[in-house]
Amino acid sequence: xxxxxxxxxxxxxxxxxxxxxxxxxxxxxxxxxxxxxxxxxxxxxxxxxxxxxxxxxxxxxxxxxxxxxxxxxxxxxxxxxxxxxxxxxxxxxxxxxxxxxxxxxxxxxxxxxxxxxxxxxxxxxxxxxxxxxxxxxxxxxxxxxxxxxxxxxxxxxxxxxxxxxxxxxxxxxxxxxxxxxxxxxxxxxxxxxxxxxxxxxxxxxxxxxxxxxxxxxxxxxxxxxxxxxxxxxxxxxxxxxxxxxxxxxxxxxxxxxxxxxxxxxxxxxxxxxxxxxxxxxxxxxxxxxxx
Amino acid sequence: xxxxxxxxxxxxxxxxxxxxxxxxxxxxxxxxxxxxxxxxxxxxxxxxxxxxxxxxxxxxxxxxxx
Numbered sequence: 001x002x003x004x005x006x007x008x009x010x011x012x013x014x015x016x017x018x019x020x021x022x023x024x025x026x027x028x029x030x031x032x033x034x035x036x037x038x039x040x041x042x043x044x045x046x047x048x049x050x051x052x053x054x055x056x057x058x059x060x061x062x063x064x065x066x067x068x069x070x071x072x073x074x075x076x077x078x079x080x081x082x083x084x085x086x087x088x089x090x091x092x093x094x095x096x097x098x099x100x101x102x103x104x105x106x107x108x109x110x111x112x113x114x115x116x117x118x119x120x121x122x123x124x125x126x127x128x129x130x131x132x133x134x135x136x137x138x139x140x141x142x143x144x145x146x147x148x149x150x151x152x153x154x155x156x157x158x159x160x161x162x163x164x165x166x167x168x169x170x171x172x173x174x175x176x177x178x179x180x181x182x183x184x185x186x187x188x189x190x191x192x193x194x195x196x197x198x199x200x201x202x203x204x205x206x207x208x209x210x211x212x213x214x215x216x217x218x219x220x221x222x223x224x225x226x227x228x229x230x231x232x233x234x235x236x237x238x239x240x241x242x243x244x245x246x247x248x249x250x251x252x253x254x255x256x257x258x259x260x261x262x263x264x265x266x267x268x269x270x271x272x273x274x275x276x277x278x279x280x281x282x283x284x285x286x287x288x289x290x291x
Numbered sequence: 292x293x294x295x296x297x298x299x300x301x302x303x304x305x306x307x308x309x310x311x312x313x314x315x316x317x318x319x320x321x322x323x324x325x326x327x328x329x330x331x332x333x334x335x336x337x338x339x340x341x342x343x344x345x346x347x348x349x350x351x352x353x354x355x356x357x
Binding site for chain 1: 308309
């Protein structure tokens with residue numbers, strides 16, 4: 001397989017999530033914060049949902065959906081992580097989803113799709129698993145997430161070895177996220193950004209949390225050799241500090257999209273307009289001031 | 292791995308309604324004796340462990356090994 005087509009090593013992702021199933025409670029606060037921001041979107045709609053799929057919710061999302069009276073299935077690449085969500089749960093690969101068409105009216109993916117190689121393909125499969133007018137909600141770390149760490153690691157490695165390997169995942173730009181939903185066939189796509197800033201007194205705790213969440217490096221082209229011994233100490237020492245603590249940004253893209261249905265608002269037919277835009281905006285010649 | 296005895300955790304019948312083969316997207320048969328989900332089209336049997344269907348091609352049993 002071409003590394004360019006598969007930026008992420010899915011076996012490593014699976015391994016990281018298996019390992020993290022035992023430790024993810026250590027980072028539950030962060031996951032809960034993101035999940036609650038995401039599920040707040042459910043309160044913005046009057047729609048009632050009856051059957052939901054939680055994708056990679058790490059035991060945080062499924063209980064919250066069930067508490068709202070929604071029958072919820074949970075899936076994860078790691079069987080151990082899927083089990084944390086409670087039954088019914090399924091171990092499945094987001095790139096090869098095993099769900100019959102129109103199985104759900106709500107799908108929620110909280111911080112779980114950023115290690116998928118073919119994100120547009122996964123989004124299409126998720127849309128097909130939704131009934132018409134079903135809702136898809138996802139939070140994804142966007143570009144800017146862990147930016148402080150990325151810069152510190154790149155600078156430290158360049159100064160130590162004269163080169164730098166990818167050590168922080170490439171995240172999508174928030175501006176591309178709505179387009180991504182639209183290309184996957186979702187109606188009324190919206191992507192908005194929310195920043196969560198964490199402050200670490202001890203920068204090593206950041207690495208410990210990333211590991212506890214199953215978020216260590218699974219970039220296929222990662223440097224598999226042990227990093228230079230000084231790399232992490234030098235990089236972490238250079239993280240910017242404010243009041244003795246190191247701020248770390250999580251820039252979340254909150255995605256909302258609907259499975260298309262005839263009942264939704266549609267754009268007017270092309271050519272159905274009754275007023276010429278030229279009458280409103282003119283024909284491109286300089287405006288004439290009306291006295 | 293292929294001779295797993297039947298599990299005491301019964302599979303949730305609602306799972307059988309919504310699952311299809313992840314590779315061929317065709318219907319699955321539930322093998323009650325082996326507690327597996329069979330995809331004839333893909334020639335694979337997906338195990339169910341502790342009530343959780345493992346729908347990963349890497350962990351499925353090839354039917355011609357049986």
